[in-house]
């Protein structure tokens with residue numbers, strides 16, 4: 001009897017001694033579970049590719065905004081975006097950076113009023129010089145409701161390089177998607193003022209039609 005009592009007593013003692021360890025183990029397990037659940041919850045969602053929306057540009061566009069100044073970036077809000085106007089720089093062999101710096105320099109030289117939202121380089125790099133909700137000085141009477149794209153060209157013919165043309169197609173597609181523009185809203189400077197700009201597409205209207213076809217509008 002007394003042996004049984006002693007044994008029971010020993011078991012109870014034993015259990016009591018073990019309990020703190022058991023409960024510590026349970027606490028650690030719960031903490032670990034909580035941390036795992038928390039980490040699953042806070043894990044960032046897989047990154048989605050950016051979609052064209054008003055005010056956005058493709059991720060490969062390089063932002064290099066002009067300083068606000070009366071000669072190339074007046075800071076005037078656009079009335080809206082009802083078209084995209086394509087231009088050529090008219091300066092054979094010059095780069096996007098050179099043309100961008102020329103626009104920026106007008107703040108000091110006061111030579112003329114000129115700029116564009118975008119400049120496409122000879123290698124297809126695209127610079128953004130003016131925000132999408134501000135007026136640029138490029139398309140005369142359509143400055144207030146269009147976005148302008150200047151394209152660099154290697155020679156006097158004004159023909160774009162393959163890289164420039166590809167970048168131009170992709171940029172115009174993005175802007176048309178973002179602003180819900182149709183094929184007839186993609187125009188040449190020539191269509192606004194009759195100026196020979198972009199020269200190659202004024203000289204070769206069939207090539208301009210091909211360019212518009214390449215934008216892939218569904219009829």
Ligand SMILES: [Zn+2]
Nearest residue numbers: 087088189197
């Ligand atoms: Zn032009």
